[in-house]
Amino acid sequence: MFNVMPIPAFNDNYIWALTVPGSDEVAVVDPGDANVVNQFLKENNLQLTTILITHHHHDHTGGVSQLCDEHSVIVYGPANSPFEGITHKLTDGDQISLMRLTLNIREVPGHTLDHISYYLAGEQPQLFCGDTLFLAGCGRLFEGNAEQMHRAMEYFRHLPDSTQIYCTHEYSLANLAFAAAVEPANKHIKEAIEHCAQLRESGQPTLPTNIATEKQINPFLRCSEAPVRQSAEQFAGSQLTSEVAIFATIREWKNQF
Numbered sequence: 304m305f306n307v308m309p310i311p312a313f314n315d316n317y318i319w320a321l322t323v324p325g326s327d328e329v330a331v332v333d334p335g336d337a338n339v340v341n342q343f344l345k346e347n348n349l350q351l352t353t354i355l356i357t358h359h360h361h362d363h364t365g366g367v368s369q370l371c372d373e374h375s376v377i378v379y380g381p382a383n384s385p386f387e388g389i390t391h392k393l394t395d396g397d398q399i400s401l402m403r404l405t406l407n408i409r410e411v412p413g414h415t416l417d418h419i420s421y422y423l424a425g426e427q428p429q430l431f432c433g434d435t436l437f438l439a440g441c442g443r444l445f446e447g448n449a450e451q452m453h454r455a456m457e458y459f460r461h462l463p464d465s466t467q468i469y470c471t472h473e474y475s476l477a478n479l480a481f482a483a484a485v486e487p488a489n490k491h492i493k494e495a496i497e498h499c500a501q502l503r504e505s506g507q508p509t510l511p512t513n514i515a516t517e518k519q520i521n522p523f524l525r526c527s528e529a530p531v532r533q534s535a536e537q538f539a540g541s542q543l544t545s546e547v548a549i550f551a552t553i554r555e556w557k558n559q560f
Contacts, residue, residue, distance in 0.1 A: 413452025
């Protein structure tokens with residue numbers, strides 16, 4: 304597995320830094336800000352060799368050009384991305400070798416049409432999923448549709464329960480407030496709120512989360528559960544006949560929350 308360290312950026316972004324024991328190489332995921340990455344490299348005496356991009360939004364790609372100018376790096380990213388700084392383009396089912404570990408590429412459109420995730424299988428699986436799956440939430444549908452994002456959620460839901468989830472924003476408490484509105488009787492959500500509030504009060508990230516936890520607290524992974532369906536139908540004012548319809552309804556509800 305990778306050693307993963309957060310590099311805070313902007314108001315609520317995390318740029319994830321990936322290392323392995325015995326090496327000074329580092330890869331970063333979605334470096335929106337080059338300056339904080341360079342400061343991290345200097346403080347930890349590390350050499351940047353690889354950039355992983357999940358999608359084209361500027362808060363995920365804004366630092367790439369400067370980092371490429373200052374370091375000798377490979378930039379992986381989605382083949383269909385409008386972002387022009389990608390040197391090695393990836394599509395669904397591809398694999399890449401990073402520090403002798405193999406990452407599996409999955410196309411997960413919804414938030415954007417070019418969104419991909421990076422998954423490391425093994426004894427301790429790790430998922431780098433950008434703005435798709437969040438702790439207790441999912442990304443907004445800026446370019447894709449509910450069916451696409453629901454399909455991505457199904458992919459994530461079927462990963463091993465122990466999979467560590469590294470998303471790119473500290474949205475956890477806001478997401479949990481919405482999750483509690485959808486399922487007010489869910490004790491796991493209440494426990495997660497207490498846990499995440501304690502972490503934030505001490506200045507710590509709430510991430511990573513994991514698949515097992517998300518299957519208990521994340522309404523966007525729980526569209527088959529009766530309480531989520533009932534709340535979605537109450538919000539919609541009508542019966543909902545599919546999980547995609549339930550997903551679309553709670554995503555619209557979250558937009559207004």
